[in-house]
Amino acid sequence: MFRPQIKILDCTVRDGGLINQWQFSDDFVRKVFIALSQSGVDYMEIGYKSSEKYFSRSENGAWKFCSEDDLKRIVGGFEKKLKLSAMADIGRIDHEDIPQKSASILDMIRIACYVKEIDKAISLAHYCMEKGYETTINIMAVSKVLEKDLDEALDDISKSDVPIIYLVDSFGAMYSEQIHFLAKKYFDALPGKELGIHTHNNQQLAFANTIEGIIAGINRLDATIYGMGRGAGNCPLELLLSFLKNPKFDIRPIIEIIQEIFILTKAKIEWGYHIPYMITGILNEHPRSGMKAMAAKKLPNLRQFYENLRDEIPID
């Protein structure tokens, strides 16, 4: 597949940091930055932009905050071949925490929100655009919302200036048919806007669903190195680079950094396909109960875990 409009955003550090509270060494983040630059990836999402009023640096690594000092420490001295992005969650950042683009190394701020927060997200996105950033809205957890509410949210976005909207499978619950259905819905509701896709791998469908998104016309693709990401992880960048035939992409620096760093990292901080995440995925639930099961010293009885979650018996 070669479509020149396609752009890849790698969110290894941002989504991967959800596993270890962004406790990455500078060396790790810098090596990811260099490998991504060499591979031709268009954007590196290096973390969240969050307010230190709401989160402490003692509990969270630098990439929960993405201060300019943190960013300079990593990319200072290197030629910047890719753009840098940070994600902002509604309610976890205030307007005054976002500097003018001219004072920042960041190029893009992506606003993550639930359907019910869409007006706040549009407002924050407009603010970021005024400051000079490229901006997107990523609507989370749409596999659990009433279609009417989603349609209303899309209608609100269609009237906004926000140019890029992401289809997000937060729970790894979607099959190809849901991807095609939602991609068509988003395109129909959002004329003139660009779409992106962000998937999770609970059912081993993150890469497959990203391909289906591409077939449906989506041009902004999220991926992470070796699939690193919360719970079952994300669409593996190495697979996506190999699928895309765009001459600007090179898989080899990614193979290299997987061998140098990620195989070992995965042995230490676990992500990927595991039955607890599969169960939350097939039941279209937030992965938090799966993460709790995986973090326990001994796995709970998984048949019971499935039955409780299916029957909505509280498991915490």
Added chain:
Amino acid sequence: MFRPQIKILDCTVRDGGLINQWQFSDDFVRKVFIALSQSGVDYMEIGYKSSEKYFSRSENGAWKFCSEDDLKRIVGGFEKKLKLSAMADIGRIDHEDIPQKSASILDMIRIACYVKEIDKAISLAHYCMEKGYETTINIMAVSKVLEKDLDEALDDISKSDVPIIYLVDSFGAMYSEQIHFLAKKYFDALPGKELGIHTHNNQQLAFANTIEGIIAGINRLDATIYGMGRGAGNCPLELLLSFLKNPKFDIRPIIEIIQEIFILTKAKIEWGYHIPYMITGILNEHPRSGMKAMAAKKLPNLRQFYENLRDEIPID
């Protein structure tokens, strides 16, 4: 997805045995048999039917041979709720090794062959049908054959009495577009015959491609518990059972046996997504070089491994 015609064949022991030369304990195989029976799976492929003239029992476990004594030892005394299948490879079994159906616990013999062996496969399939077995032909490695040769093979099969033909992605190299293309080709060339699909997980697409096969109209689906199978493994049965809405299927016995046996088994004899298998998959190559890389005490330089395989520099 609920389509009453859909039938699942579990080939955990047959394909999984390619990893460990079928060195499974009787207890393991019996537990798989019981769990599959409880889950509503239609067929269990318990191994290969091979000749002891060509393979020794000192190097291969019982399920390389599937003698009637071996089979009785496992399923004797249980109510047989599912059908038993064995696979036969061309050139590794002779006609006289196949008993009358009336003298066998097996219900089905699936003939695996390459395109160039199609006439031998049809002949052996006809022989098995005369003996009283359900019979299929599984054409391997079709991602590497000239389309003209595949068309000829399908034409030969269309003239045969063999009722079921499998689309096989031996190298885990196909994307959804290849699945749809080939499924259409097979259906067009084989009027009146049923299709099956067997996938490998080198690119994390085994389950996704099985779904696309279903969407394309394929009704015979191969899967293995926890994806166990040679190299990157196969379509995970637990995911497939969850996708299918047929009331006869129950995922819970499979979740149970995964926890009891397969999580530990996977830690001992490795299968699943690993970069060497990904590389053979994206390059559309036999997984043997990936298996060699994985079996080494230390992984080879993977960037070099990729470049050598891509440039067809011999790596053995």
